[in-house]
Structure formats: structure tokens, C-alpha cells
Amino acid sequence: MSETIDIAALGGVKEGEKKRPRSKDRRLEIACQSVEDRLKNYDEVALGYSPAEAVAEAMRCLECPKPRCVVACPVHIDIPTFIGHVSRGHFVGAAEDIRKYNNLPAVCGRVCPQENLCEAACIINDTNPKNPIAIGRLERFSADWQFGHSERRADSVAKAPATGYKVAVIGSGPAGLSCSADLAKMGHTVHLFEALHKAGGVLMYGIPEFRLPKAIVQKEVEYVQALGVQLECNAVVGRTMPVQEVLDEFDALFVASGAGYPNMMGIPGENLNGVYSANEFLTRVNLMKAWKSDVGTPIRKPRRVVVVGAGFTAFDVVRISLRLGAEEARIVYRRSREEMPGRGEEIEHALEEGAIFTLLTNPVRYIGDDNGFVKAVEVQKMELGEPDSSGRRRPVPVRDSNYIIECDTVVVSIGQTPNVLIPSNLPGLATRWGSVIKVNRETYMSTVPKVFAGGDAITGAATVILATRAGREAARSIDGYVRDPNRGWYPPAV
Amino acid sequence: MYRITGKKVLATGVVEMTIEAPRVAKAHKPGQFLMVMNREDSERVPLTIADSNPETGEVTIVFLEVGRSTIELGEEFQVGEDLFAVLGPLGTPTHLDKVGTVVVIGGGLGVAPIYPICKGLRATGNRVVTIIGYRRKDLMFWDDKLRSASDELIVTTDDGSFGMKGFVSDALKKLHDEGRPMDRVVAIGPPVMMRAVAELTRPWEVPTTVSLNTIMIDGTGMCGGCRVGIGDETKFVCVDGPDFDGHKVHWDEMFARMKVYQKEEREAIASSPSCRLYFETLKR
Ligand SMILES: Cc1cc2nc3c(=O)[nH]c(=O)nc-3n(C[C@H](O)[C@H](O)[C@H](O)COP(=O)(O)OP(=O)(O)OC[C@H]3O[C@@H](n4cnc5c(N)ncnc54)[C@H](O)[C@@H]3O)c2cc1C
Ligand SMILES: Cc1cc2nc3c(=O)[nH]c(=O)nc-3n(C[C@H](O)[C@H](O)[C@H](O)COP(=O)(O)OP(=O)(O)OC[C@H]3O[C@@H](n4cnc5c(N)ncnc54)[C@H](O)[C@@H]3O)c2cc1C
Ligand code: SF4
Ligand code: SF4
Ligand code: FES
Numbered sequence: 153m154s155e156t157i158d159i160a161a162l163g164g165v166k167e168g169e170k171k172r173p174r175s176k177d178r179r180l181e182i183a184c185q186s187v188e189d190r191l192k193n194y195d196e197v198a199l200g201y202s203p204a205e206a207v208a209e210a211m212r213c214l215e216c217p218k219p220r221c222v223v224a225c226p227v228h229i230d231i232p233t234f235i236g237h238v239s240r241g242h243f244v245g246a247a248e249d250i251r252k253y254n255n256l257p258a259v260c261g262r263v264c265p266q267e268n269l270c271e272a273a274c275i276i277n278d279t280n281p282k283n284p285i286a287i288g289r290l291e292r293f294s295a296d297w298q299f300g301h302s303e304r305r306a307d308s309v310a311k312a313p314a315t316g317y318k319v320a321v322i323g324s325g326p327a328g329l330s331c332s333a334d335l336a337k338m339g340h341t342v343h344l345f346e347a348l349h350k351a352g353g354v355l356m357y358g359i360p361e362f363r364l365p366k367a368i369v370q371k372e373v374e375y376v377q378a379l380g381v382q383l384e385c386n387a388v389v390g391r392t393m394p395v396q397e398v399l400d401e402f403d404a405l406f407v408a409s410g411a412g413y414p415n416m417m418g419i420p421g422e423n424l425n426g427v428y429s430a431n432e433f434l435t436r437v438n439l440m441k442a443w444k445s446d447v448g449t450p451i452r453k454p455r456r457v458v459v460v461g462a463g464f465t466a467f468d469v470v471r472i473s474l475r476l477g478a479e480e481a482r483i484v485y486r487r488s489r490e491e492m493p494g495r496g497e498e499i500e501h502a503l504e505e506g507a508i509f510t511l512l513t514n515p516v517r518y519i520g521d522d523n524g525f526v527k528a529v530e531v532q533k534m535e536l537g538e539p540d541s542s543g544r545r546r547p548v549p550v551r552d553s554n555y556i557i558e559c560d561t562v563v564v565s566i567g568q569t570p571n572v573l574i575p576s577n578l579p580g581l582a583t584r585w586g587s588v589i590k591v592n593r594e595t596y597m598s599t600v601p602k603v604f605a606g607g608d609a610i611t612g613a614a615t616v617i618l619a620t621r622a623g624r625e626a627a628r629s630i631d632g633y634v635r636d637p638n639r640g641w642y643p644p645a646v
Numbered sequence: 647m648y649r650i651t652g653k654k655v656l657a658t659g660v661v662e663m664t665i666e667a668p669r670v671a672k673a674h675k676p677g678q679f680l681m682v683m684n685r686e687d688s689e690r691v692p693l694t695i696a697d698s699n700p701e702t703g704e705v706t707i708v709f710l711e712v713g714r715s716t717i718e719l720g721e722e723f724q725v726g727e728d729l730f731a732v733l734g735p736l737g738t739p740t741h742l743d744k745v746g747t748v749v750v751i752g753g754g755l756g757v758a759p760i761y762p763i764c765k766g767l768r769a770t771g772n773r774v775v776t777i778i779g780y781r782r783k784d785l786m787f788w789d790d791k792l793r794s795a796s797d798e799l800i801v802t803t804d805d806g807s808f809g810m811k812g813f814v815s816d817a818l819k820k821l822h823d824e825g826r827p828m829d830r831v832v833a834i835g836p837p838v839m840m841r842a843v844a845e846l847t848r849p850w851e852v853p854t855t856v857s858l859n860t861i862m863i864d865g866t867g868m869c870g871g872c873r874v875g876i877g878d879e880t881k882f883v884c885v886d887g888p889d890f891d892g893h894k895v896h897w898d899e900m901f902a903r904m905k906v907y908q909k910e911e912r913e914a915i916a917s918s919p920s921c922r923l924y925f926e927t928l929k930r
Contacts, residue, residue, distance in 0.1 A: 347866050349683060349690075349731040357868075386733040388866055392669050412868040416880070423880060423899055425906045429870035435863050441687065448689035448715050449863070452906065524902025571867055573885070 157203065159241035164207040171239060173214050175276050179283040180209045187504050191474055194361045194443055197501060198262070203243070206293040210239035213285045216275055221287060224273035227621045229253040231270060231287055238290055247298035250291055255330040256620050258299065258368050259355060261292025264617050267496045299371055309379065312339035317634040320345065320402040322389045322574065325353020326616045327607025328408035329376050330623030331630075336379040338631050343402070344381050347388040350439065353410050354608075355616070357439040358431075360468050362475070363498070366438075390577040399578075403634045404602045406626055407589060408619070411568045411608035417460070421518030422564070426452065426526040430465045430565035437472050454561035456480045458529050460515055461565035462492040463613075467499060469563045470507045481507050482557070486514040486534050486547040512536070512547065516554065518562060528558045568613045578603065588612055595633075596626035602639070604630055648732040651704055653725050656787035659711040660755070661720040662696075668703030670695070670734040676742065676762035677857065677889055680705065680734030681865045684719050688730065691715045692862045692884070694759035694834075695735055705734075708758035708788070736865045737888050740855065744771040746829035749821065750796070751777045751814050751843060753835025757788050759857065760834050764795040767832075773797050775821070779814035779835075783807035815842045828852050833892065837900060844892030854892035858883045860903060875899050 165171045183199040184190075190197050201209065215232040222231050229250055237246035250257045264270075266288035274284035317340045321328045324346040332342045350356050352369040377383055389398055399405055414429035416422050433451075436442040440449035457473040459466050462485040473481040483502075485492065488511050492499060503509075512534045519528040533553035536545035570587040582590040582599040589598055589605040596604045606622030608614055633639060652664035670680055674695050681690045697706035711717045723729070740763050748767050752760040757778045768774050776796035780786050781804045793799045800817050801809030810817055814835070822828060831854040833843040840856040847854045860872040860883045867885035874883060875896035881887065 347733070348864065349733070386731050387669065388733065388736070391736055391866075392673055392734065394673070412866075414868070414870045416870065418880075423873060423875055423896075423903065425902060432863060432869035432871040435869045440689065440863065444687075447687040448684075523905070524899070573867065 157241040157243065159207070162204050162207040162241065164211065164239045164241050167240075171211070171215065171236070173212060175212050175214055176280060177208075177212050177283075178280075179212070179286050180205050180289075182286070182289050184501075187506075190362065191505060194475060196365050197362050198497075200296060201289055201293045203297075206238055206243075206290060207241070209286050210235045210290060212276070213239070214275065220273040220275055221270040221285070225253075225270040225287075226617045227253045227624065229270075229291070231285075234294060235285065235287070235290055238294060243294055243297040244302050246290075246294040250294060254291075254617075254620060255333045255624065256326055256372055256616070257291050258295035259326070259364060259372065260617050260620065261288050261290075261295055262364050262368075263359060263495070264288055265495045265615065269617070296368075299368075309337060311337050311379070314341070315339040315635070317341065317403045318343065318401070319404045319406065319630060319634065320398050321406045321408060322398075323347075323353060323408035323410055323607070323609070324351035324373070324383065325408060325410045325607060325619060326355065327410070327609070327619040327623040327626075328353065328406070329372060330620045331406050331408060331606065331627045332381040332623075333376045333379055334624055334627035335630060336376070336381050338627070340631070340634065342381045344376075344383045345387040345389050345398075346383065346385045348439065349385050351383055351385060353408075357435050358465070358468070360434070360438055360472055362471070363468070388573070390573040395574060395577045399602065404604060404630045406596075406623075406630060407574055407598070407603065407605035407609055408607045408623065409571060409574055409609045410619075411570045411611075411613045413569050413571045413587070414564070415567045415569060416564055417515070417566060419515060419517050421520060421526065424518050424520040424526040425524050426560055427518055427562045427564065430459075430461070430469055430563055431568065433469055433472070433563050434465070437476075443472075443476065451476065452561070454478045454481075456559040457482065457561045457563065458515070458557060458559045459483050459563045459565055461485065461567070462487070463494055463565065463567065464498070465567075466563075466565035467494045467502050467507075469565055470502055471498075471505060473561070473563075474505050474507065478561075480559075482510055482559075483507060484510045484513050484515060484529075484531060484557070486512065487544065488512055488536065491544045510557070514547070514549070515562075519556070526559065526562055528556050529562060530554055530556055568608075570609050570612065574609075595629045596622065597629070597633070602633070604633075648729040650723055650725050650727050650729065652706075653723075655720075656708065657785040659720070660708065660785070660787060661711065662706060662708045662758075662787070663719070663723075664704045664706045665729065665732055666703055667705050667732045667734070670732060671698040671703050671705050672700045674698040674700075674705065674735045674762075675739035676766040677740030677759075678735035678737045679865075679888065680707070680732055680736060681862070682707070682715075682719065682729060683731035684715060684723065685730050688718070689715045690731075690733075690863060690865060691719070692736075692859070692865055694857075696758035696761055698762070705732075708755065710755045733865065736884060738886065740766065740832070740857075740889050742766045742770045742772075747773045747775060747827040748830045748832060749775045749777065749818060749828050751779075751818060751831065751833040751835070751839075752792070753779045753814050753833075753839040754781070754785075756833075756835030756839075756857075757792065760832070761788065761791055761795055763832060763834075764792065768795065768797070773827075775826070776800070777802065777814045777817045777821075779803070779817070779839075780808075781805070813842070814839060815846055818843060818846060822846075822850060830855070831892075833857075837897070837904070840892060841895075841897045844895065844897075848893050855889050856892040856895065857888045858890060858895065858900065859888065860900065861906065874903065 607619035
């Protein structure tokens with residue numbers, strides 16, 4: 153399948169030549185589907201760089217000897233090296249280099265909040281403001297190229313000889329996938345349990361197709377399986393089999409069960425029909441594909457939608473609503489634009505697609521019709537007061553400012569917390585706030601011997617790259633633990 | 647993976663099916679359910695585990711063909727074929743503590759789920775009086791199984807074509823009027839029936855467990871689609887239930903929530919050839 157790349161024609165660096173970076177150029181935009189088109193389909197909005205665009209963007213990178221971008225990337229991808237490969241036409245080499253640090257490049261290249269991470273730190277911001285190297289897009293390009301142009305990747309990976317140790321991983325989101333892949337490469341036997349019928353965690357049921365094609369997630373899952381990881385779907389640990397049974401059968405256990413329990417606000421009318429948790433809405437649409445007309449799972453076509461919250465999830469919901477044909481899709485958020493935690497590109501895309509922002513406003517109750525369906529939401533205006541523990545200014549209600557917004561659908565997107573199933577079935581497992589698993593932050597070991605945990609399960613809802621990193625670091629620690637003849641690991645200080 | 651090993655039509659539209667699902671069969675406790683996906687694009691349908699055999703690794707479900715997914719399952723899938731997914735056992739098992747005499751009530755399709763509960767309650771030393779009710783004699787099934795699992799069995803039919811004429815709640819009232827011991831009531835069946843039972847036992851102050859069958863998506867506590875008001879709390883039926891204190895359930899809310907997708911479900915039926923065929927056969 154490999155293709156010869158004519159690097160001279162692409163404007164890159166030829167063999168034996170020196171790179172002359174064009175850092176003064178503007179950062180190359182990524183081609184996107186037009187707003188009109190994308191509202192009529194679920195296909196990916198950002199179309200990706202062509203080889204010529206990727207090379208041109210890579211040519212802007214200074215390949216700094218002391219790269220700030222690498223420090224800012226949570227997994228410390230060797231960014232100058234991989235971008236160097238791209239500018240020399242070694243696209244597969246670039247992807248392989250990234251994979252040394254990050255098990256999910258095609259995913260992270262698409263969904264990382266880069267503007268707060270690697271790209272925020274890029275030195276080019278100093279001289280050419282707002283034009284950092286498009287590191288995420290190049291990462292995505294390299295990973296996509298590898299998928300399309302090199303086969304049998306899993307076989308070519310150096311795998312250590314079999315150790316005979318058996319590790320169970322619970323949950324197949326980014327943390328579980330990443331940990332499983334690394335443990336398999338280290339020569340351990342890995343069994344990956346997933347409660348749902350498809351592996352991938354939030355990547356499958358949460359993030360919509362138009363931001364992260366499910367085929368890409370499944371390719372990563374297949375890659376992990378090709379490394380020898382045994383994936384078992386439809387297995388809820390704690391129900392389908394007792395946690396203790398898994399513990400007895402394996403040398404170590406990694407809990408990567410995520411943060412899947414939807415938070416609600418506890419205000420009147422929340423159980424009316426038409427009021428959803430973001431998870432219900434997203435699961436129906438993404439995992440159960442309710443957006444297709446020929447599948448079994450129904451979704452009520454929303455006409456006027458109120459989405460409460462402004463994180464990743466809220467923007468996904470608002471954009472799905474617009475694709476389902478909503479006439480009005482509104483974000484109601486109690487703080488202002490500056491405090492919005494969502495990913496920059498998605499906020500922009502949502503605005504382009506017609507989302508309405510009603511800021512400094514908070515719902516106080518939902519009003520139903522005679523059949524128990526929501527017909528309106530009563531909201532209250534807010535103003536920003538003193539900064540709170542997160543450093544953001546705390547919203548405080550404005551007196552006598554309540555008013556009514558009519559709607560037929562409300563989606564509550566105010567965050568998720570971890571599920572209690574594992575903690576409540578594993579005596580001795582210490583948690584914070586009842587469900588967030590406590591671990592030693594160096595070893596990822598919990599308060600139960602041989603049980604490790606990582607990802608959203610130990611932090612609460614966070615990001616894909618942090619979950620991926622936790623999986624990788626935990627794998628290293630689990631490797632040390634199972635090989636230790638005494639396994640007399642310290643009961644962790646947490 | 648999840649092979650259908652047995653299939654029997656018990657009455658019009660009522661199908662008993664055994665499926666190979668070794669892990670589910672091994673872990674199953676009375677009161678728990680599973681989720682079935684016929685095919686990769688199908689809904690996840692919650693169905694109570696009506697029986698299980700850990701030795702053969704089989705579970706039994708009994709279902710009524712009411713809509714797209716259950717009609718497809720009953721009409722299109724044959725013994726020897728595989729289902730795309732079976733997930734379980736889910737939900738919190740029914741409490742089986744010894745309390746004395748327990749009256750277990752199964753209405754219509756509810757007759758199947760009470761079978762493991764009756765067995766379990768007896769195993770812990772309770773006296774089990776079972777009331778099962780059907781609309782008509784020709785819709786009866788599993789009465790023999792329930793007889794063997796109970797100390798006493800009462801059968802009702804709405805039209806009197808078998809056993810006592812009337813509803814299961816009439817039989818319950820009769821037991822109470824006769825002054826029979828009754829330390830706890832367990833009722834499973836159509837929501838209207840469960841509500842009727844709960845309203846009867848409320849003044850008698852007999853603890854009453856009902857099994858709610860709300861709409862579900864994942865069944866693992868992730869979506870909140872199954873939530874109902876219980877007392878002053880909101881609970882997720884798939885993890886906190888399906889068993890709840892019948893005296894605390896907000897029935898009106900529960901009834902309203904079950905109607906959310908009626909329109910969409912009718913459309914789903916219209917778009918499925920096997921469903922159209924099924925309903926045409928029914929009309930004939
Ligand atoms: C809608 C949405 C959009 C997001 N967008 C972004 C984004 O753009 N960028 C970004 O960086 N982050 C984003 N996030 C956050 C990110 O997806 C999560 O932080 C990340 O997925 C956490 O990974 P994880 O592996 O810890 O858990 P998850 O991805 O939650 O995976 C956990 C898995 O464990 C399974 N599981 C749970 N309990 C059990 C059990 N008992 N037995 C077996 N399996 C079990 C679950 O079914 C699930 O598949 C988004 C989140 C949501 C909800
Ligand atoms: C915990 C639990 C256990 C259950 N156990 C059984 C069982 O053992 N046997 C059995 O036959 N059914 C059982 N049900 C009900 C069963 O899940 C529904 O009948 C099924 O989901 C309908 O799917 P469908 O696609 O065929 O019909 P749909 O097209 O989804 O619905 C058709 C009709 O059924 C109604 N309906 C939809 N969902 C439910 C529901 N959950 N309960 C009642 N009516 C519903 C709809 O309002 C509609 O009128 C159980 C439900 C739950 C939650
Ligand atoms: S993983 Fe995320 S932070 Fe790291 S380089 Fe890639 S896009 Fe940037
Ligand atoms: S800081 Fe910017 S220019 Fe320097 S190596 Fe990183 S991406 Fe390239
Ligand atoms: S069915 Fe999703 S939380 Fe219960």
C-alpha cells in the first residue's frame with residue numbers, strides 16, 4: 153500500500169538538506185465542510201490536511217532544541233521530531249514516533265484542547281501571535297496517514313516475551329485502551345472488560361461522529377486487540393462477575409471505569425418528559441445511532457432545545473440538536489464566555505452552525521404540559537462575583553430577574569461523576585466524594601492491594617489525553633508490581 | 647456467542663426463549679434482568695431473567711411481542727441463531743429475607759419474572775402464596791411451574807375462563823378479608839396492576855415490593871433515562887431497582903415517562919417489515 157512521497161514537489165526538506173523554517177507564515181487552516189452541508193449530515197466537520205498542507209505547516213516549525221510545546225503536552229510527545237519527519241515526507245515515521253508517547257494519536261489530534269496545551273506553549277506565539285504550529289492537526293494527519301498507508305502495524309511492534317502474568321483492565325475508554333496496549337507490549341496477558349457492546353468508552357458513546365469518526369476509534373480498538381489483548385464486551389464487572397472473582401483470577405487489576413454517572417441539578421420538573429441528561433441524549437445518538445432512520449433506538453426530534461452547561465458535552469449536544477433539525481438550539485450557562493470550559497474550535501463551530509448563547513443565566517425549574525412533557529424553563533439571571541476555588545468568578549443570582557424560555561427539549565449537561573458500582577463492590581477501596589477512587593499519584597495503586605485505577609475514575613470528568621497518560625503510567629507501575637517477587641507494595645499514601 | 651437454544655410460543659405473542667450466556671447464568675439472582683440486542687443496529691431491550699441454569703450456561707426469558715424489537719426477536723430469530731449482545735445480570739436482586747408469609751403476585755407477563763423470586767423466597771424459609779392472573783384461559787402459561795415453586799397457588803382470569811374470575815388484586819383482597827397472614831407482598835406485572843396492588847396494601851401497612859419497567863437505554867446507570875421519583879429522591883431503575891417500595895413510587899410520573907417514545911415507536915414499527923407482517927397477521 154505504501155506510496156512514494158515526492159517531498160520536493162510537496163515543498164518539504166529534501167534528503168541531506170537543511171530545513172529553512174517559515175515561521176512567519178500564517179498557520180494553515182484546516183478544510184471544513186460548509187455549514188450548510190454539515191448540518192445535513194453526521195460526517196466529520198474538519199476534513200484534515202492534504203500531504204502538501206501538512207508539509208507546508210510542518211515547514212513552519214523551528215524544531216526547537218528546548219521545545220516548550222513538549223513540556224506542555226501531558227504525554228510529552230517529541231513534537232519537533234515528529235514534525236521534522238512530516239516536513240521530510242516521513243509520514244509513517246512521524247506516526248510511529250508519536251506512538252512512542254501516545255497510544256491514541258488519531259483521537260488526540262482531533263479532540264485534545266490543544267489551544268490550552270501544546271499549541272498554547274509554542275514559541276511561535278511570541279513572534280507571530282495566534283499562529284502557533286498546528287500540532288494537533290499534524291498529529292491527526294500523521295496518524296490518519298499511517299492508518300491508510302501501512303499495514304500490519306501491530307505485528308511490527310516490538311513485543312517483550314510473554315511473562316505469564318495476567319492483568320485485568322475494567323473499562324475500554326482511553327485509559328483502559330492505553331493501559332492494555334502497553335501491558336500487552338510488555339509481554340503480559342491482558343483481559344479487557346467492557347460493560348457496553350462496543351469498546352471505546354466516551355470516544356464511542358459520548359463524542360459525536362462529526363468530531364471523531366467511530367471508524368477511527370474502532371481502528372484503535374482493533375490495534376489493541378491485534379497486540380493480543382482479549383476484549384470482552386457486555387461484561388459489567390461487579391454484576392456479570394463479582395469484582396472479587398476477577399481479583400482472584402488475575403495478578404493485578406486496573407480500574408478505568410470512567411465518570412459515567414450523569415449529574416442533575418435537583419430542581420423542580422427534572423423528571424418531566426423531554427428533560428434528558430446529556431448522557432441519555434448522547435448515548436441514544438452516538439452509541440445507538442438514533443440519528444440514522446433505520447435503527448431501532450428512537451429519539452424525539454427536538455424543535456426548541458435548551459442545553460444547560462458549556463463544557464465539551466454541552467457543545468456536542470447543541471450541535472447534534474441542530475443536525476436533528478432543531479429550529480432553535482440554545483446554550484444556557486451561568487457564567488460568561490470567558491469561563492466556558494469547552495474546546496475552542498467546537499465553540500466556534502457551534503456558533504457558525506447557529507447555536508444561541510444565553511449567558512449569565514441559570515435554570516431554576518422546568519414547566520410541564522398536561523401530558524408531562526416539558527414546555528418551558530424558568531431561568532434566572534446571574535452576575536459574576538468573587539473568584540471561587542477554581543479561580544473563576546463565582547456566579548451569583550440577580551434578584552427578581554426570572555423569566556421564561558419556551559422549549560420542548562432540555563438537556564442537562566453539567567458534568568458526570570464516576571459510577572459507584574466498583575467502589576461499592578470492593579471492600580476497602582477508598583474514595584473521595586463517595587465515588588472518585590483514591591490512588592497514589594505515582595503508582596496509581598488504590599487502597600486495595602493489586603488494584604490500580606486511572607482516568608476519569610480517579611479525577612472525575614477530565615480529558616482524553618489525561619486518561620491516556622494515566623493508562624500508560626499505570627501500565628509501567630503495574631509492570632513493576634507484577635514482576636516484583638514479594639509484591640509487598642506499600643499500602644499507598646493517599 | 648449468545649446462541650438461542652430454545653424457543654417456545656406460550657400464547658399468542660408470548661415467547662419463551664433460552665439463550666446461551668454462561669456468565670449471566672452463573673451470576674443471576676432473582677429479580678435481576680438482562681439486556682438483549684438482536685442485531686448490531688437494534689435497541690437494547692431490558693427483559694427479566696425468568697430462569698437460569700448455571701450448569702448449562704443458559705438463561706430463560708419470556709417476552710411479549712409489543713413493538714419493533716420484541717416482534718423481531720420473536721418472529722425472526724430461530725433456535726441455533728446468535729444474538730448480537732446479551733448483557734447481565736443487571737439490577738439489584740430482590741431481597742429474599744425470611745419474614746413469614748409472602749404473597750407473590752404476577753400479572754400477565756409478570757408471571758415469568760416471579761418464578762425465580764418464589765423459588766428464592768421459599769429457599770430462605772418463607773411460606774409463599776402465589777397469585778397469578780391472565781386475561782383469558784388461552785393466554786395462560788407457566789402455571790405448572792409456579793405451582794411447584796409455591797406453597798399455594800391462586801389463578802385468576804379477567805373473564806373467569808379459568809380459576810377465579812377477576813383481577814389479581816381481587817384475589818389479594820380476598821386473602822386479606824379472610825384474615826390470612828401476609829407479612830410482605832411482591833407484585834410484578836403491568837404498571838396499572840402494580841399500582842392497584844400498592845394502593846390496596848397501603849392502608850393494610852403490608853410492605854409491598856414492585857418491579858418497575860421504565861424505558862432504558864444502557865441499563866448500567868449511565869444515562870438516567872430510567873429515572874423515577876421514589877419518595878423525595880430520584881432513583882435509577884436499572885441500578886437502584888428494578889425493585890422499589892410500591893408505597894413510595896410516584897406512579898403518575900412513571901406513567902408519563904413510559905409514554906415518551908410512543909410516536910417514535912409507532913414509526914419504528916412501520917419501518918420494520920417483520921412488524922408490519924406481524925400486525926397484519928394479528929388483524930386477520
Ligand atoms: C460528550 C463528551 C465530549 C467530550 N469531549 C472531549 C474532547 O473533545 N476532548 C477531550 O480531551 N475530552 C473530552 N471529553 C472527556 C473525555 O472523553 C474523558 O475524560 C475520557 O474519555 C475519560 O477516559 P476514561 O478511559 O477514564 O473513561 P471512559 O472514556 O469514560 O471509559 C470508561 C469505560 O468503562 C466502562 N465501564 C464502566 N464501569 C464498568 C464496569 N463495572 N465494568 C466494565 N466496564 C465498565 C464504561 O462503559 C466505559 O466504556 C468529553 C466527554 C464527553 C462526555
Ligand atoms: C427491568 C425490566 C424488565 C422487563 N422485563 C420484561 C419481561 O420479562 N418480559 C417482557 O415482555 N417485557 C419486559 N420488559 C418490558 C420490555 O423491555 C419492553 O416491552 C420492550 O422494551 C419493548 O420493546 P419493543 O421495541 O419491542 O417495543 P417498543 O416499540 O419500544 O414499544 C412498544 C410499546 O411498548 C411500550 N413499552 C416500551 N418500553 C416499555 C417498557 N420498558 N415496559 C413496558 N412497556 C414498554 C411502549 O410504550 C409501546 O407502547 C421489561 C422492562 C424492564 C425495564
Ligand atoms: S497529545 Fe494533545 S497536547 Fe499532546 S501534542 Fe497531541 S494534541 Fe498536543
Ligand atoms: S515550540 Fe513550536 S516551533 Fe518549537 S518545536 Fe514546538 S511546535 Fe515547533
Ligand atoms: S437505563 Fe441508563 S441509567 Fe438506567
